[in-house]
Amino acid sequence: MATLSDVAAEAGVSPTAVSRYLNNRIDLPQATRDRIDAAIAKLDYRPNLLARRLSTGKSEAFALVTPDIANPFFAELAAAVERQAHASGYSVYITSTGGHADAEINAIRRMADSHVDGLIMTTNRVDDGSLANLLAGRENVVLLDEDIDGVSVPRVFVDNAEGTYLAAQHLIAMGHRDIALIGGPHRLMSVNERLAGFTRAMDEAGLPVRPGWVLLGDYTRDYGVAAASVLLDAVDPPTAILACSDYIAIGVMQVVREYGLSIPNDISLVGFDDMAFAALVDPPLTTIRQPVAAMGELAVKHLLALLEGQTPPAETRLAVELVTRQSVAAPSR
Amino acid sequence: MATLSDVAAEAGVSPTAVSRYLNNRIDLPQATRDRIDAAIAKLDYRPNLLARRLSTGKSEAFALVTPDIANPFFAELAAAVERQAHASGYSVYITSTGGHADAEINAIRRMADSHVDGLIMTTNRVDDGSLANLLAGRENVVLLDEDIDGVSVPRVFVDNAEGTYLAAQHLIAMGHRDIALIGGPHRLMSVNERLAGFTRAMDEAGLPVRPGWVLLGDYTRDYGVAAASVLLDAVDPPTAILACSDYIAIGVMQVVREYGLSIPNDISLVGFDDMAFAALVDPPLTTIRQPVAAMGELAVKHLLALLEGQTPPAETRLAVELVTRQSVAAPSR
DNA sequence: TCAGCTATGTAAAGCGCTTTACTAGCGATA
DNA sequence: TATCGCTAGTAAAGCGCTTTACATAGCTGA
Numbered sequence: 001m002a003t004l005s006d007v008a009a010e011a012g013v014s015p016t017a018v019s020r021y022l023n024n025r026i027d028l029p030q031a032t033r034d035r036i037d038a039a040i041a042k043l044d045y046r047p048n049l050l051a052r053r054l055s056t057g058k059s060e061a062f063a064l065v066t067p068d069i070a071n072p073f074f075a076e077l078a079a080a081v082e083r084q085a086h087a088s089g090y091s092v093y094i095t096s097t098g099g100h101a102d103a104e105i106n107a108i109r110r111m112a113d114s115h116v117d118g119l120i121m122t123t124n125r126v127d128d129g130s131l132a133n134l135l136a137g138r139e140n141v142v143l144l145d146e147d148i149d150g151v152s153v154p155r156v157f158v159d160n161a162e163g164t165y166l167a168a169q170h171l172i173a174m175g176h177r178d179i180a181l182i183g184g185p186h187r188l189m190s191v192n193e194r195l196a197g198f199t200r201a202m203d204e205a206g207l208p209v210r211p212g213w214v215l216l217g218d219y220t221r222d223y224g225v226a227a228a229s230v231l232l233d234a235v236d237p238p239t240a241i242l243a244c245s246d247y248i249a250i251g252v253m254q255v256v257r258e259y260g261l262s263i264p265n266d267i268s269l270v271g272f273d274d275m276a277f278a279a280l281v282d283p284p285l286t287t288i289r290q291p292v293a294a295m296g297e298l299a300v301k302h303l304l305a306l307l308e309g310q311t312p313p314a315e316t317r318l319a320v321e322l323v324t325r326q327s328v329a330a331p332s333r
Numbered sequence: 334m335a336t337l338s339d340v341a342a343e344a345g346v347s348p349t350a351v352s353r354y355l356n357n358r359i360d361l362p363q364a365t366r367d368r369i370d371a372a373i374a375k376l377d378y379r380p381n382l383l384a385r386r387l388s389t390g391k392s393e394a395f396a397l398v399t400p401d402i403a404n405p406f407f408a409e410l411a412a413a414v415e416r417q418a419h420a421s422g423y424s425v426y427i428t429s430t431g432g433h434a435d436a437e438i439n440a441i442r443r444m445a446d447s448h449v450d451g452l453i454m455t456t457n458r459v460d461d462g463s464l465a466n467l468l469a470g471r472e473n474v475v476l477l478d479e480d481i482d483g484v485s486v487p488r489v490f491v492d493n494a495e496g497t498y499l500a501a502q503h504l505i506a507m508g509h510r511d512i513a514l515i516g517g518p519h520r521l522m523s524v525n526e527r528l529a530g531f532t533r534a535m536d537e538a539g540l541p542v543r544p545g546w547v548l549l550g551d552y553t554r555d556y557g558v559a560a561a562s563v564l565l566d567a568v569d570p571p572t573a574i575l576a577c578s579d580y581i582a583i584g585v586m587q588v589v590r591e592y593g594l595s596i597p598n599d600i601s602l603v604g605f606d607d608m609a610f611a612a613l614v615d616p617p618l619t620t621i622r623q624p625v626a627a628m629g630e631l632a633v634k635h636l637l638a639l640l641e642g643q644t645p646p647a648e649t650r651l652a653v654e655l656v657t658r659q660s661v662a663a664p665s666r
Numbered sequence: 667t668c669a670g671c672t673a674t675g676t677a678a679a680g681c682g683c684t685t686t687a688c689t690a691g692c693g694a695t696a
Numbered sequence: 697t698a699t700c701g702c703t704a705g706t707a708a709a710g711c712g713c714t715t716t717a718c719a720t721a722g723c724t725g726a
Binding site for chain 4: 338
Binding site: 046047048049050051053054068069070071072075076078079082091093094095096109110112113114115250253276277280281282283 | 384427
């Protein structure tokens with residue numbers, strides 16, 4: 001690979017001149033510029049980014065750490081982040097952690113070591129303080145999708161409470177009174193908020209939130225299966241289930257089918273996320289749509305603002321939307 | 334951030350000593366080692382990867398370029414690649430190109446500029462030669478999932494022909510004689526091979542491959558919709574459709590439903606890929622499973638072998654598998 | 667007593683770039 | 697004619713690390 005010095009030698013100028021020319025830090029006469037351009041073309045020179053980064057301390061890149069890139073939700077988020085970053089001339093390095101604390105810590109470390117300019121962090125765990133510690137005081141981090149307690153960096157979230165509020169309202173409007181909620185991990189911000197939204201809707205309708213009908217575990221299909229089994233095994237099962245993720249909803253569907261029941265005739269179901277498959281399942285799932293692309297874009301914009309010394313909003317809430325399909329009907333009894 | 338020199342000063346030795354100690358290139362007495370360790374701990378020193386890479390020319394990292402990280406197939410592939418790479422102490426930098434030629438070229442360039450040790454390349458386009466050009470002669474590249482004409486680097490593919498052969502055989506065994514195939518982009522390796530496997534099964538069964546029943550376009554839902562419409566509009570539609578991707582199959586399902594027909598009663602359908610949603614749609618889709626995790630792992634292993642100067646197989650074919658669900662039945666007429 | 671080891675390091679160059687000074691030469695001005 | 701200012705650059709240090717070659721002190725054996 002040709003170096004800057006090679007180009008300089010070929011063009012008959014100093015490396016300094018070439019460097020400054022390439023970085024628009026010098027005005028050279030046309031003749032000199034032509035010689036340099038010719039030398040670059042002839043030698044097929046491309047600057048060594050490593051050297052440049054080492055020298056400047058800037059990388060024109062940032063990191064995205066994500067729990068699981070194979071999960072379509074995070075994959076779409078990643079795609080959106082990447083799109084927006086590229087549009088701004090930045091590269092993005094994605095790492096998935098499998099949702100393990102040590103992997104997250106390592107990823108953050110590695111990212112910091114590789115001297116990226118900034119970090120967009122998504123997680124799906126409740127932090128025990130180590131993440132907060134690692135992130136404390138950093139001026140180049142934004143949190144996306146899920147909160148980490150005690151971290152005061154800009155955050156981009158969705159209006160979780162509004163989502164479940166809309167979903168519950170919809171079920172109530174359809175005539176349901178016996179509604180259960182299946183949610184993600186206890187104490188996770190999104191879980192708390194989704195539970196709160198649900199509770200508010202129920203309260204407003206004068207309906208009780210039965211403790212046995214609020215099941216918190218994981219945003220996974222497996223947990224949907226487990227929770228739905230508990231619900232359907234009861235002598236007096238709910239007529240509607242609000243699943244706090246489409247994955248949970250899928251698990252619920254499976255169990256309902258196994259019990260020989262039908263959605264929406266016997267049980268109504270609402271999901272959360274509006275993942276690509278939500279429209280494809282049987283019946284197509286009524287769900288709460290998260291504006292994934294907008295979330296990714298906004299996170300990047302806020303990170304860029306941060307890097308430019310501006311102060312983006314401490315917390316942004318993006319609106320969600322109820323998408324009505326065919327998994328909700330009036331209760332039969 | 335503390336530097337190597339800071340540590341050296343703190344420990345009362347030279348930077349050289351610290352560097353060599355950290356890289357196991359020197360035997361130091363216990364006392365000195367302790368002092369260095371203490372200094373590192375005290376200063377919270379972590380080596381600057383950029384500087385190290387610049388100095389050694391190695392990065393302990395490689396790149397994965399992929400058409401679309403939001404596509405679950407590539408996302409799962411990426412997850413597998415990442416898992417295996419991390420297990421070997423490598424980082425991986427993922428870029429998605431949106432399947433655009435110039436984005437692919439840029440990604441490869443950027444990756445080369447960032448001095449990663451190697452590159453795993455996936456594409457879903459027919460190359461016009463520019464990719465082949467860029468990749469020619471490189472000793473640190475492996476091709477995954479799809480071929481690029483004229484590139485002689487190790488390749489990891491799936492047995493595409495066997496997949497459609499199995500699928501067609503299954504349909505034939507169920508009694509179908511009028512079978513159509515909907516495939517991806519014309520001239521793409523996987524498309525050719527899947528068509529070939531289909532043709533072989535039909536030939537062996539003495540059945541004709543009707544030209545009007547082989548539709549090549551894209552591995553997308555939209556193309557599935559378009560192609561299925563063509564097929565069902567005909568006076569004499571096929572009794573079974575072999576969709577060369579689950580996305581295509583989803584499109585087909587949609588059209589079949591819109592025509593007031595039912596799968597599998599009126600039309601049988603087989604997909605390809607076994608994406609996560611294949612089991613979730615209605616009816617659950619019979620499809621060909623690709624061993625995505627194994628593909629990713631193998632690509633990494635071959636790349637590592639390459640980096641160690643070994644010669645991995647020029648081409649590896651991984652076996653696919655027919656997964657029988659409920660989208661195939663005997664033809665009604 | 668001294669050459670020759672061994673143990674324990676160190677000095678300095680180099681990776682490829684950026685950046686902060688500084689300068690040679692020349693025409694214009696006072 | 698001395699000075700100023702402008703044009704068109706350059707020299708050298710520095711980013712943080714690795715690596716090659718060399719150095720010193722103390723010990724051993726003859």
